[in-house]
Amino acid sequence: MNPLARRGGTHEVEGLDEEFLFHLSRGTELIGAGDADGARAALERARTLRPKDVKVLGLLGQAYYRLGRFEDAGDVWQVLVDESPVEPAARVNLGLARLKAKRHADAARQLQIALDLNPDHRKAMGYLGLALLEGGDPAAARAWFERTGAEHMIARCDALLAGPAGAEEEAAPPVAVADEGAPGEPLPAEQLEPLATPVPVADLAAEAPLSGSDAFDAASAALAAEDERAAPPAPIAQASPPALSAWAASRVLALEGAAPFAVQDGVLAVAVRGELRVRLEGLFAIRGQVALAGDVKRFRGRVTETPFGQGAARMYHASGDGVLLLRAGDRRLTALELGGEAAYFREDAVCGLDAGLAFENGRVPSSAGELNLVHIRGQGALLVASRGEPVAIDVVPGTPVRLPLTALVGWTGALTPRLGPLADEAEGAPLAVELTGEGRALADPEAVAEGGGGGTP
Template structure:
């Protein structure tokens, strides 16, 4: 959808005039550091023209400066969805994630920015910072060199060589306040340039200008420090043998213990356990292959956070924490559990590997959403990366129970579970598609669903879902 841009040319409606007034004053307040006043004005401008890119960008910046990182993320995620090839917007979104220490999500955005614009030095620099925080000094050094930051590249080289390098403090989650901190002081905000406020004398943004105020252009990162490598400990000193007891304490008359006869060796047709164990190893995921899906099995490498059901969990390794997940509605968490019983979704955090077997003979399918969203029946969603945003909802029906749905969007991977093979049917305005309820997995595109009676069904409870619009219906064998 095209973004509305307001320029200084041509007649303006009263709504346009009011929008420009709120936008101009909000940008002026933002430049002066009057953050709450700027937020109020920019929110009014956003209400008048919610699709205006400049207004959304300034509003996201105001939220960011105030420490409202969830709101800032929502604004910039929407901007990235509308402008997926804008490298600077991806850097802005990555900085929001970096501020909240969501390193995996930040790195994904910075990497996308460098793919879109290989000479974007700030994108390379921020990617290097995120990688350094994650302990990936080799990759961090490469991107620091790409950004022209020789000082940090040298520090990464020292870290790789085993030299101790001070580690930066974690980003504060409290709202930022205006201060006169020099960028070389060593604090996280100064390192990343995230907390630096525009000077009070800075001119307000011109709403007719085509360039947006973007906070990826603020501050410097020269003061960042890499995480220290683990200390090298000297080997323990040998323990001298205990002196023999005096001869007066030796019992020379103690009887000699009888020798135990050696156990018979197993026959050659039975394998040794030490030989058998490696051959029976489960196919586990790894940093290079984060998802391993086979017939009836699923393994995932967790680094950061993952949302998944734990049905069929047979083992996990590493340091992982588990927390029940709640449903989300209109971007906010609710009190209702996401899933029922053993199938409830769990937020898994830390670093390790999950091993699961297929519950109820389901097949697992891993897909990458890219920039597209998809509606999926709740029971068909098994796991997805934390970077994927989700919303829960229901499709009402008067002839059958309401259909629980999950809307998934974002550049991340999703694991679906269902019986049979997944198939798709094109949906068009001219040819709506009707799918029996038991065969429906979900749909993608601009599709409108409606519960309808199943043609030729003897029972009134036999229903189908009619999909109209433009997109695809996702179907499979019965999932119940």
């Protein structure tokens, strides 16, 4: 239950929605009118109300970009990419922001992914060529300019590849491009503009336009759709393969972060600095010096001989100094900071525990099955796996919450679990857990998306 709804009925929630829509509509109108700073202020306020709204993220990134705040634009569009990883337009805008911020390897990487998603995206080809050229790889850049038919950019690459003689020719003032709007001709770097709206065109068409922003939304969708209808690229056979160094540089994983658990493009990076616990399912590389030993369960303060997990899903104690790289697969991995609190999680949902966390295994038995739990407390980060993004459900005294075991992630607060059927007297009802007391249940709606009600895990 939403705490706002409990205190003030629906009016406060409706007021919150109205405030969000006002700031989003205002920001949309201002950015359409060319007032980037005014749009930024309105959209930043809208983002505080809905941090992951795709329209807010897309437009706020544009406002930052037009203000020359390219790092901020890239950071906002990175969130949008995380939320919509298969949307090429979001990747193109992120790559463009990184290009303007002179982060050429990051730009090339995002633009290459955009082209993996949509091989015919001509703007992505041109921007990738610029990122490679400015990053010092004219040979790889030339291959992409060939595919777009950008003759003056091909000539620039040829001059650089020709050596000193070509460099002298390149040093001369460039010839003005009279047909900058011609198909395939990328604009000069200082005139590069992001796509109108880096969110799926289908999403824009499906949503009702906000009051006062009909024209801008329609223009945004039309621009994005027009980009997809651009003329086909030159035959692939005419392009040279990318240089190995640039290709590898565009795919380098960022491994130097401070967090113990980080997910990047489907790869889980586990930073071992001393010791921690992690399941090794999907392990494909170990960087540095890391020792691994199978971990065991702890019951009532005693260390047992029972393995913590089985097979590839067993929990391991990792020690040393290095990074473990694991394939995230189709799991959604969420890193959380416990911050001195205590919580219960379903045992198979826990994938990693920082060194500062203490844990104890437990179970809730019943005649129909059992629920295996991990009680975690202390200071540090933990890693939780689910099928979709978890949600929280308030539990208040006198109002229990019941959910199938497959949907349970865990809970916080003073809650008591009891196992039973999800629906009384319903034939074939799955085994469920009923939580009573005061706290919050953490649930995974996607875990029952296919089965309708879930089953016994």
